[in-house]
Amino acid sequence: MKKFSAFVTLCGVAVSGLALAAEKLESGLPVGETVPAFNVRDITGPAKGETLCYRCRYGAKPVVTVFTREMNDTVTDLIKKIDAKVGANKDKKMSAFVVVLTDDPDTVEPKLEKLAKDEKIENTPLTIVEGVTGPPEYKLSKDAEVTVMMWVESEVKVNQSFAKGKLDKKAIDALVAETRKILN
Numbered sequence: 001m002k003k004f005s006a007f008v009t010l011c012g013v014a015v016s017g018l019a020l021a022a023e024k025l026e027s028g029l030p031v032g033e034t035v036p037a038f039n040v041r042d043i044t045g046p047a048k049g050e051t052l053c054y055r056c057r058y059g060a061k062p063v064v065t066v067f068t069r070e071m072n073d074t075v076t077d078l079i080k081k082i083d084a085k086v087g088a089n090k091d092k093k094m095s096a097f098v099v100v101l102t103d104d105p106d107t108v109e110p111k112l113e114k115l116a117k118d119e120k121i122e123n124t125p126l127t128i129v130e131g132v133t134g135p136p137e138y139k140l141s142k143d144a145e146v147t148v149m150m151w152v153e154s155e156v157k158v159n160q161s162f163a164k165g166k167l168d169k170k171a172i173d174a175l176v177a178e179t180r181k182i183l184n
Contacts, residue, residue, distance in 0.1 A: 027141035027161035038135035044116040045125020062182035086123040
């Protein structure tokens, strides 16, 4: 009977582990992978109005990229904190950019301009990629509302993704803390 009871307990632990693993949303490039080039339309950055590759422009610098399908208060909080972190780490050449994935860029563009102005986002360009799937090489999950990747020397060091409504203050604080992995 003890063996059976131990077996049932072990099965319960295994099922719990699988449930936790199933909750982890995979989106974007895995840690250790090289970051490929892709173009965005810059809405608020130094190349406003241009289509360019910020991945290329930033080169080997430490970079935070936020891919999002929606601009809401929580995503705005994340962007503001990343923007402040970039400003505080100019000496380390830290950079960031936000990529809004949208099928309606003409509607999103004025909202991003207003957001940057109202929230004083000065160090982090807000950009658009037309289409909700994003750059194909980045393997962004359709279930991820937000995917945050951090890299240095074009190698992914951090990748976190969040389903709709799962990005919260605790997660934002953890993401900001993770920038230490790219600030050597």
